[in-house]
Amino acid sequence: xxxxxxxxxxxxxxxxxxxxxxxxxxxxxxxxxxxxxxxxxxxxxxxxxxxxxxxxxxxxxxxxxxxxxxxxxxxxxxxxxxxxxxxxxxxxxxxxxxxxxxxxxxxxxxxxxxxxxxxxxxxxxxxxxxxxxxxxxxxxxxxxxxxxxxxxxxxxxxxxxxxxxxxxxxxxxxxxxxxxxxxxxxxxxxxxxxxxxxxxxxxxxxxxxxxxxxxxxxxxxxxxxxxxxxxxxxxxxxxxxxxxxxxxxxxxxxxxxxxxxxxxxxxxxxxxxxxxxxxxxxxxxxxxxxxxxxxxxxxxxxxxxxxxxxxxxxxxxxxxxxxxxxxxxxxxxxxxxxxxxxxxxxxxx
Amino acid sequence: xxxxxxxxxxxxxxxxxxxxxxxxxxxxxxxxxxxxxxxxxxxxxxxxxxxxxxxxxxxxxxxxxxxxxxxxxxxxxxxxxxxxxxxxxxxxxxxxxxxxxxxxxxxxxxxxxxxxxxxxxxxxxxxxxxxxxxxxxxxxxxxxxxxxxxxxxxxxxxxxxxxxxxxxxxxxxxxxxxxxxxxxxxxxxxxxxxxxxxxxxxxxxxxxxxxxxxxxxxxxxxx
Numbered sequence: 001x002x003x004x005x006x007x008x009x010x011x012x013x014x015x016x017x018x019x020x021x022x023x024x025x026x027x028x029x030x031x032x033x034x035x036x037x038x039x040x041x042x043x044x045x046x047x048x049x050x051x052x053x054x055x056x057x058x059x060x061x062x063x064x065x066x067x068x069x070x071x072x073x074x075x076x077x078x079x080x081x082x083x084x085x086x087x088x089x090x091x092x093x094x095x096x097x098x099x100x101x102x103x104x105x106x107x108x109x110x111x112x113x114x115x116x117x118x119x120x121x122x123x124x125x126x127x128x129x130x131x132x133x134x135x136x137x138x139x140x141x142x143x144x145x146x147x148x149x150x151x152x153x154x155x156x157x158x159x160x161x162x163x164x165x166x167x168x169x170x171x172x173x174x175x176x177x178x179x180x181x182x183x184x185x186x187x188x189x190x191x192x193x194x195x196x197x198x199x200x201x202x203x204x205x206x207x208x209x210x211x212x213x214x215x216x217x218x219x220x221x222x223x224x225x226x227x228x229x230x231x232x233x234x235x236x237x238x239x240x241x242x243x244x245x246x247x248x249x250x251x252x253x254x255x256x257x258x259x260x261x262x263x264x265x266x267x268x269x270x271x272x273x274x275x276x277x278x279x280x281x282x283x284x285x286x287x288x289x290x291x292x293x294x295x296x297x298x299x300x301x302x303x304x305x306x307x308x309x310x311x312x313x314x315x316x317x318x319x320x321x322x323x324x325x326x327x328x329x330x331x332x333x334x335x336x337x338x339x340x341x342x343x344x345x346x347x348x349x
Numbered sequence: 350x351x352x353x354x355x356x357x358x359x360x361x362x363x364x365x366x367x368x369x370x371x372x373x374x375x376x377x378x379x380x381x382x383x384x385x386x387x388x389x390x391x392x393x394x395x396x397x398x399x400x401x402x403x404x405x406x407x408x409x410x411x412x413x414x415x416x417x418x419x420x421x422x423x424x425x426x427x428x429x430x431x432x433x434x435x436x437x438x439x440x441x442x443x444x445x446x447x448x449x450x451x452x453x454x455x456x457x458x459x460x461x462x463x464x465x466x467x468x469x470x471x472x473x474x475x476x477x478x479x480x481x482x483x484x485x486x487x488x489x490x491x492x493x494x495x496x497x498x499x500x501x502x503x504x505x506x507x508x509x510x511x512x513x514x515x516x517x518x519x520x521x522x523x524x525x526x527x528x529x530x531x532x533x534x535x536x537x538x539x540x541x542x543x544x545x546x547x548x549x550x551x552x553x554x555x556x557x558x559x560x561x562x563x564x565x566x567x568x569x570x571x572x
Contacts, residue, residue: 069464076465082458086480096466140466
């Protein structure tokens with residue numbers, strides 16, 4: 001392991017406890033959870049910006065207990081990037097590598113910010129600030145990247161674009177990264193591994209897809225907010241609609257555009273309607289026949305797992321479950337609109 | 350108009366504020382960032398000259414510099430050097446308070462960003478904290494300069510009104526009035542008034558960011 005972090009940090013109101021193992025090589029670990037879960041605290045402990053109350057951080061065999069933040073080979077991307085407002089982009093990027101203009105040039109061209117070097121940080125858009133901040137971090141030649149909510153400061157339109165750039169970058173760099181986020185799209189897109197935190201504790205760890213589909217804790221399910229995550233492949237696209245093979249079923253969705261064919265198919269349980277027979281006419285594009293394979297109480301709702309060729313989760317009221325006579329083995333139609341299907345590019349195939 | 354006194358005054362103010370910068374920068378850093386629980390005591394000592402009668406301060410400095418004290422061997426009473434020392438103490442809060450306030454206003458994330466880029470505390474001080482506190486540092490310098498210009502009690506106690514050495518403008522005015530030379534006192538007073546007004550205008554303009562820090566202003570507007 002490149003990094004072994006067993007962290008205990010006592011705050012005024014909160015106790016944060018987390019264990020992380022980061023292997024060497026290009027792998028991205030997502031620290032996922034709602035705000036106040038202690039994610040940023042874990043990051044700051046690893047960086048040395050917070051002292052541990054107890055525990056240990058071992059990096060590449062070296063105990064970091066008495067290593068100051070300056071001596072840790074970490075690239076830390078702050079949530080709002082923390083570009084120095086009194087320095088131009090060139091000097092921000094060169095801040096760590098002052099005596100090496102070559103490094104500045106190299107990272108600037110890698111992140112495509114060459115033409116921004118003479119600007120002030122305040123003259124940059126959100127996406128540009130993020131790239132400059134990443135360039136500044138990389139100029140230090142870090143061996144571990146810590147990214148605190150790298151996309152949360154961006155507006156929705158920019159975020160999708162920057163996210164796909166970030167995926168590319170993280171794969172190219174070959175440096176392990178720990179990424180803090182509360183966005184499940186980030187988690188699925190960027191993460192090889194995922195650690196879900198809430199209230200200062202780790203609730204679950206594993207590959208993101210597994211965590212989302214098999215939450216072992218109600219809080220994980222709530223935090224994720226998406227009950228069905230399966231892999232799918234686009235069979236054909238026409239007129240803004242794409243037809244996907246998912247398991248042995250076929251789904252209609254809005255065409256996500258681009259060239260990718262492999263996707264994570266995400267469907268929220270609330271978006272799935274259950275019907276006894278097949279409706280004659282409906283605006284919903286997807287009518288899947290299946291059998292109920294599991295029923296569980298989820299708060300005020302009932303969680304129904306239906307085998308429609310893949311495992312689909314629907315959330316319905318208890319009353320509806322009773323009225324429909326839902327029992328294990330019952331046959332049912334699951335109905336949802338094409339727009340209820342969220343596609344996330346699956347780069348790991 | 351006593352030109353000799355004007356030059357003595359400007360020399361004193363310049364020497365005082367220059368030395369104060371050397372003392373106030375590290376002291377302000379400590380005041381702004383130390384987590385020592387008894388820090389307030391130091392802050393109170395630094396602020397003392399604001400409320401203490403100048404004669405009290407001057408009295409203690411005189412005793413401290415006198416032949417009975419360990420500092421006595423330097424022979425500082427009634428010399429320019431002694432005057433500078435007393436002025437430094439007297440103007441200390443005028444340098445430390447604006448600079449410490451500016452240091453304290455530097456956002457933590459910039460300091461941490463500097464650390465995370467492998468830069469030491471000392472280098473972070475000069476590359477992040479001081480540049481982002483320029484207005485405060487300049488204010489501290491200018492205010493201590495202006496305050497020294499207007500000194501009277503301390504200068505009288507420690508300096509002793511020696512022409513060309515320790516006779517400053519404010520003392521010169523007092524002497525003129527004592528000898529009923531009102532017209533000369535009026536001119537000197539006007540000169541001191543104008544200089545003081547100009548200096549304070551600079552301070553307030555700086556804090557309104559009228560001329561400098563275009564980058565800061567752009568930043569603030571963008572945020």
